[in-house]
Amino acid sequence: MQNYIDIANKNGITLSNNGKCQFCGANTKKGVNECLEISNLGFKIIDFSLLENHIYRFLIVDAHALQHPEIHGRWSNHFHLSRLHLIFKYDVKWTYKLSPKLSDYLNKYKKNKPQEYLTPPKILKRGNITTTDILNKATNETECKGFIKKWSIDVYNTWNNHHHTVDKIAQGFLN
Numbered sequence: 001m002q003n004y005i006d007i008a009n010k011n012g013i014t015l016s017n018n019g020k021c022q023f024c025g026a027n028t029k030k031g032v033n034e035c036l037e038i039s040n041l042g043f044k045i046i047d048f049s050l051l052e053n054h055i056y057r058f059l060i061v062d063a064h065a066l067q068h069p070e071i072h073g074r075w076s077n078h079f080h081l082s083r084l085h086l087i088f089k090y091d092v093k094w095t096y097k098l099s100p101k102l103s104d105y106l107n108k109y110k111k112n113k114p115q116e117y118l119t120p121p122k123i124l125k126r127g128n129i130t131t132t133d134i135l136n137k138a139t140n141e142t143e144c145k146g147f148i149k150k151w152s153i154d155v156y157n158t159w160n161n162h163h164h165t166v167d168k169i170a171q172g173f174l175n
């Protein structure tokens with residue numbers, strides 16, 4: 001994740017390491033750095049080693065990436081939005097094995113659509129739930145899972161301009 005600073009620079013964004021997260025508005029003290037750390041390590045109340053909990057790891061990664069696209073490569077939006085679409089609209093029970101398969105499919109897809117760009121919703125307009133909301137409000141595992149689900153659906157919905165695009169990707173992937 002270290003190269004997120006380089007990617008932000010390339011996108012013409014200066015990262016702030018103070019105060020609230022500049023991308024999602026999370027109530028952090030050290031900005032996006034802390035926001036990233038919470039998404040990577042913060043929800044310890046969930047035992048991610050259990051197979052049935054893997055889905056929450058995927059939802060966290062996708063929600064956070066789509067809420068902070070400026071610190072990721074442009075094609076990562078295709079990946080994370082397609083994965084959420086497959087999970088929410090096609091009820092795919094995602095596993096770690098499926099992620100490289102989706103990446104492979106997207107690598108082929110990119111070759112036919114080299115110019116395609118999924119324009120993100122405006123900064124701070126990518127859902128009303130943030131990492132710190134979940135961290136501060138969830139008092140037990142069930143609540144934490146509920147917040148993560150809401151968060152990911154909320155972020156997914158703010159990208160609705162591109163649902164038709166990822167629907168084609170989802171159908172291609174499933175075939």
Ligand SMILES: [Zn+2]
Nearest residue numbers: 021024026035
């Ligand atoms: Zn954030």
